[in-house]
Each structure stands twice: as C-alpha cells, then as structure tokens.
Amino acid sequence: MSDTAIPPLPTVDDVHQAAQRIAPWIVKTPFVFSQTLSQKLGAPVWLKFENLQFTASFKERGALNKLLLLTPEERARGVIAASAGNHAQGVAYHATQNGITATIVMPRSTPNTKVERVREHGARVVLFGADFAEAAAEMRRLAAEEGLTIVHPFDDAAVIAGQGTLALEMLEAEPALDTLVVPIGGGGLIAGCALAARAQRPDLRLIGVQSALYPGMARATGHYHYPVQPGSTVAEGIAVLEPGQLTRRLVSDLVDEIVVVDEAAIEQAIALLLAVEKTLCEGAGAAGIAAMLARPELFAGRRVGVVLSGGNIDTRVLVAVLQRHLTRTGRMVRIRAELPDRPGSLAQLTAIIADNGGNIYELRHERFAAASLAKESAVTIDVELRDAADLEPMMQRLQACGFKARRDQF
Numbered sequence: 515m516s517d518t519a520i521p522p523l524p525t526v527d528d529v530h531q532a533a534q535r536i537a538p539w540i541v542k543t544p545f546v547f548s549q550t551l552s553q554k555l556g557a558p559v560w561l562k563f564e565n566l567q568f569t570a571s572f573k574e575r576g577a578l579n580k581l582l583l584l585t586p587e588e589r590a591r592g593v594i595a596a597s598a599g600n601h602a603q604g605v606a607y608h609a610t611q612n613g614i615t616a617t618i619v620m621p622r623s624t625p626n627t628k629v630e631r632v633r634e635h636g637a638r639v640v641l642f643g644a645d646f647a648e649a650a651a652e653m654r655r656l657a658a659e660e661g662l663t664i665v666h667p668f669d670d671a672a673v674i675a676g677q678g679t680l681a682l683e684m685l686e687a688e689p690a691l692d693t694l695v696v697p698i699g700g701g702g703l704i705a706g707c708a709l710a711a712r713a714q715r716p717d718l719r720l721i722g723v724q725s726a727l728y729p730g731m732a733r734a735t736g737h738y739h740y741p742v743q744p745g746s747t748v749a750e751g752i753a754v755l756e757p758g759q760l761t762r763r764l765v766s767d768l769v770d771e772i773v774v775v776d777e778a779a780i781e782q783a784i785a786l787l788l789a790v791e792k793t794l795c796e797g798a799g800a801a802g803i804a805a806m807l808a809r810p811e812l813f814a815g816r817r818v819g820v821v822l823s824g825g826n827i828d829t830r831v832l833v834a835v836l837q838r839h840l841t842r843t844g845r846m847v848r849i850r851a852e853l854p855d856r857p858g859s860l861a862q863l864t865a866i867i868a869d870n871g872g873n874i875y876e877l878r879h880e881r882f883a884a885a886s887l888a889k890e891s892a893v894t895i896d897v898e899l900r901d902a903a904d905l906e907p908m909m910q911r912l913q914a915c916g917f918k919a920r921r922d923q924f
Contacts, residue, residue: 520759521671521759521760522671523671523760523763523764524671524672524674524675524678524706524709524760525709526709526710526712526713528671528672528675528709529675529678529679529681529682529706529709529710530682530710531675532575532579532672532675532676532678532679533679533682535579535582535583536575536578536579536582536676536679539574539578539608539611540567540574540575540578540679541566541567541568542683543562543563543564543566543567543680543683544561544562544563544566545560545561545562545563545683545684545687545688545819546560546561546563547559547560547688548560548561548790548791550790550791551786551790551791551803554786554790555803555806555807555810555813556810556813556814556815557806557810557813557814557815557816557817557818558816558817558818559806559818559819559820560684560687560688560691560817560818560819560820561791561793561820561822562680562683562684562819562820562821562822563793563822564680564799564821564822564823564824565793565794565795565796565799565822565823565824565825566825568607569600569603569604569607569635569826570600570603570824570825570826571600571603571604571751571799571823571824571825571826572600572677572680572703572821572823572824573600573601573603573604573667573677573824574603574604574607574608575604575676575677575679575680576604576667576668576670576672576673576674576675576676576677576702576706577595577601577604577605577608577665577673577676578604578608578676579672579673579675579676579679580665580670580672580673580676581593581605581608581609581612581614581665582612583672584614584663588663589612589613589614591660591661591662591663592609592614592615592616592617592660592662592663593605593609593614593615593616593617593662593663593664593665594616594617594618594619594653594656594657594660594662594663594664594665595616595617595618595619595653595664595665595666595667596618596619596620596646596649596650596652596653597618597620597667598620598621598624598628598646598649599628599750599751599826600751600824600826601665601667602618602620602628602632602637603631603632603635603826605618605637605665606618606632606635606636606637607635607636609636609637610635610636610637615638616636616637616638617637617638617639617640617656617660617662618632618637618638618639618640619640619641619642619643619649619650619652619653619656620632620639620640620641620642620649621641621642621643621644621645621646621648621649622641622642622643622644623644623645624641625828627828629641640652640656666758667700667702668699668700668701668702668703668705668754668757668758668761669700669701669702669758669759669760669761670702670760671760673702674702674705674706674709674760674761674764675706675709676706677702677703677705677706677707678705678706678707678708678709678710679706679710680703680707680821681694681706681707681708681710681711682710684819684821685710685711685714685715688817688819690817691715691718691817691818691819692715692717692718692719692816692817692818693718693719693720693721693813693816693817693818693819694707694711694718694719694720694721694818694819694820694821695721695722695723695802695805695806695813695818695819695820695821696720696721696722696723696802696821696823697722697723697724697749697751697752697798697799697801697802697821697823698722698723698724698731698732698752698757698765698772699724699728699751699752699753699754699798700731700754700756700757700758700761701731701757701758701761701762701764701765702758702761703821703823704720704722704761704765704769705760705761705764705765705768707720707821708720708764708765708768708769709764709768712768719770719771719816720768720769720770720771721769721770721771721772721773721805721812722765722769722771722772722773723752723772723773723774723775723801723802723804723805724738724752724772724773724774724775724801725747725749725752725753725774725775725776725777725780725797725801726742726774726775726776726777727742727743727744727745727746727747727753727777728742728744728747728749728752728753728754728755729742729772729774730754730755730756730757731754731757731761731762731765731772732772732774734756734757734762735762735765735766735769735772737771737772737774738772738774747777747780747797748777748780748781748784748797748831748835749777749780749796749797749798749800749801750796750797750798751796751797751798751799751823751824751826752797752798752801771812773805773808773809773812775801775804775805775807775808776808778842779804779805779807779808780797780800780801780804781797781835781838781839782804782807782839782842783795783800783801783802783803783804783807784796784797784800784827784832784835784836784839785835785836785839786800786803786807787800787803787822788836793822793825794825794827794832795822795824795825795827796824796825796826796827797827798823798824799822799823799824799825800822801823802820802821802822803820806818806820840898841924843902844899844902844905845898845899845900845901845902846875846896846897846898846899847896847897847899847905847921848894848895848896848897848921848922848923848924849867849894849895849897849909849912849919849920849921849922850892850893850894850895850919850920850921850922851863851892851893851895851912851917851918851919851920852891852892852917852918852919853891853892853893853917854916855891860879860893862915863893863895863912863917864877864895866908866911866912866915866917867895867897867908869911870904870907870908870911871899871900871901871904871908872897872898872899872904872908873897873898873899874895874896874897874898875896875897875898876895876896877893877894877895877896878893878894878895879891879892879893880892880893880894894922896924905921909921
C-alpha cells in the first residue's frame, strides 16, 4: 500500500470541531471525584460516567460525529455498520434522530434483547453469519451493493475525533489531572482521548487497559509479549482481535503504557463500582478500575481520571459476576455438615448460622448420601456472610454444638 492510500490521521482540531458539532445531541456526562475509591486505590480518582449516555456508552460520540459529516448524497443513501454491541446502538439511534436510514449487520448468535434494542432505535437489522467476521463481510457486501456508507466502530478519523471529545470534558472539569486511564478494544476511544489530552497537557500520562484474552493493541505496540488464547470474556466491549491501522499509529505515538488485566480483576472492578458508586458498568466500562486494582504502583499519588465507558451488561453475566465476587472475597461460603438423626437438628444448625450473621442462599439436605452414617444425614449449605471474618466463629460454634462441619468447595 502506498503512502497516498493511507487515510490521514485526525487532528486535535478535528476533536474540538467534533465537540461543537455533537454538543446538542450528546449528554455531557458527570465527571465526579470518588472519595471512597480514592481511599481504596491509593490515588485521587475521578470517574467519567459514559454509562449515562442515552445508549449507555461513549460509542454515540464517534458514531454521531461521523453521521454529521456525511455529504447530502451519503445521507440520502444511508449508512451501515457491523456490530452486536454498543456501536450498533449508537449508530442506530443517532441515524434515526438525523433522518438517516441505518442498517446494522449482527451475527445470528446475538442475544435477542440486543437485536430488539437496535430495532427500537429505528435501524434495519440483518442477522448474518456465525460470528463478527462473517457479519462484517456481509456488511461490506451490502455496502457495495446498496451504496451505503460504512460507519466503522473505531478505525475512522471522524469516529476517533468524536470519541476524543470526552477527554476535553474531563480536562475542562478537572485541569489538574495528571493521568488518564482508558479501556482499549480497537483503539478509537484512547486514540481520540490521546489527541485531545496531549495537545492541552503534553506531560499527561495516558494509560490504556486491555483484557488478557484480547491484548491486540498491547501486542501491536510492543507493550505485551506473551502468548494469547482468545476466549469468552466479561469485557466483550473490548474483545477485539486486531486493532485499527489509524488507532495503532496514534497509540504508538501518544500512549505511555497499556495495562493488561485478567478476568478476575475486571469482575472485581464491576462489583466494586456497583458497591461503592452504585453505578452499573459492563466489563469494558470497568476496565480502568481493574487496571488500578491490578497495578496500584502505576497510580500511587497521581490524580487519575478513569473512563467508565459503558453500562450495557447482560443481567445473567452480572449475577454470575457478583456471585463469584462474593466467593472470592470469602463472603459466600459452602459448608458441609453431618446432622444427627434427631428432631430439630436442622433447625438448630440454621439458627446458629443466622445468629452468626449468615444468610442461607441455598440448602441441600442429603439424607441418603453414601458418605453419611445410617443414623445421620448430610446437609450442604451456601451461606452469604456479612464479612469473611464471621466464618471462623460460626464454624467454632457449630463444632461446639456437636455438628461435624467443614468448609467445602464450590
């Protein structure tokens, strides 16, 4: 490919112009200091609540900026995107608001709730292919056949400029920030934020965050050198195999470090934000806090702005995340006990658990378990504790009352 074929990079002027262009349509989301998280994480932390956009994601910014830059002819023909997530909603919603016909190609495996949400925003939905790659191929075919303009989720100068507008808002609200933490999938968000932030504050530290299952940008820019086996992740919003070409160039030039975090850190961050800030984030949206949990030495004493990039998390995933968090922190335990075959023994056992602050989540009574004696029965109880420290006195009380009890594995 010759140099003339490489699309030009967006500039900081493009970001400022995008901010003016999209201002009437976009929520200027809160940017709030978190006293409790600051104490927990060892650094002053401000949170940018992009999960409060209308479609619960920053993706609206870039999609809208691209749509508003279309020529009259392009608007008349319509646009197309391939996405099963936040980009689909952002394109669908703002295209409809601006009188532009939108087509969204989604894999057939997309949950019906997401499909219906995009249709509710006014887009034509085409279900095609087993995965995103097949859906993207169909998008390109339809774009050529019907003359539609592709709205790329990250590797487009107008989209990158639109995403960068949130960094302008962060620095306007808190000029003394010295570090920004931004999740990375394809790189559109951090590329735009880097453009905006570096122009105002050349000394600002820019730290990206990726999932250990999808560290494409970190590998492409030399920040990560370990083998990768992609798989299912709670942070599907940043589960991108290959970063963009434009975004890769900007990240290479402007971003100081990329932190790669595992699933446990992301899940812990989701639970922490819900418990402390009472705000719901998807895995990608919580990635910045996950980075602070995983690498506290990078942030100690610094004034940190964290982008909570989105809040669209499946309810089943959320329930699983919160249950695993309780287990990891010792607040959800499984106890196995042998019950003497006498009236009231089960009632006595559950009363001891309640007296020690335990809430019984599930109980299985196994009278005919092979491991039990003929005159005894086994019971397995999943107990939620107020604090992990409550377990030891509870077990001591059970033993003192004659119950053969032990902690069991989930």
